[in-house]
Amino acid sequence: MTEPSADDSEERRRSIGARRNPDTQEAILDAAQAIVEEEGIAGFSIEAVAKRARAGKPTIYKWWPGRTALLLEVYHRHKPANVHMDTGSVEGDVVAFFTGVFAHWGNTGAGQVFRFIVAEAQRDEAAAASLRAYALERRQQSGQIFERGVARGELAADIDTGLAADMLAGFAWHRLLTGRLIADPEEMRQAARQLVRGLLTPGP
Template structure:
């Protein structure tokens, strides 16, 4: 057994070795920071982390899956904070995601992931799995609204999460990452309150589609 093999970090079967996993993720982050997408490969990560390629492929089926883990590690906590209202939660989500994409290389990484998913079945599967997990997490924003009585009880929270994801993905892919708080508040308000004109109650006061009276 040669020196290179001795120095390699070892897998402990299907269960991930935390030290090896950390080394792989740190190596992947460093390569992204230093060389960008063009220099990123499983070979490069394996060399830098001193980990075997079979170990990496056992835990991540391809570089897209690994990139998604690197991407998600640095997503700010403010993206999924509970502000007490659905509209506030959506605004916080939009603000956090667009800041993350605009201030770091995360936007470039996610655009690459989406592009790879269009031509590679393994990448597409990784994106589908990642999106399903995020759909559940984003759906909690709307589920809390249902539980608080802000939203109708028959609201499909998964569909709401899809609409939110669709908006931010479209903005990312067309180079229109929004940073203006007023515009983001408008998006959150329109997404949550809808497009219907206010109704007129029996007393002549306007009411929102949710039934809340407005002056």
């Protein structure tokens, strides 16, 4: 008995228009994640994902414009919830962000994936566009940390919460790309204090 071809499987999993078929989407993401875990970035390609997921490459490219976009979704899929938790204070939220994201990057191999994504974005415009779109979404999410602080009266009402989110991400990305992920809780708290309170001496 012959094995079903990728085209046959694609027919069975056919999407309707541009809407993603949930079963096909999960099969593709599961395949992509398994390839990264088993073979690393070197073994990751749209062709390999299509073969493992028994899906057609046109379907993958319809939903993800390239392998960087697919990698970003795989990467974000397992980002821990405590990265964006509401602790009741801005400093607490920032510490939680650093704690969650640095542990995720350092303990799961996700840091290697994200470094690859950043590197790809330097040489390929499609990859750069995918990273910009991802960063914009994360900017809006991280900005909620500072929006909550404004609403609670912890932060000045006229701050740019998006810029604050950029500063938060910029520090984290810099530490990742230079191989200096924070593991010490006190260092995380110090980084949070300095980010939130600034560098000025206290007023009278």
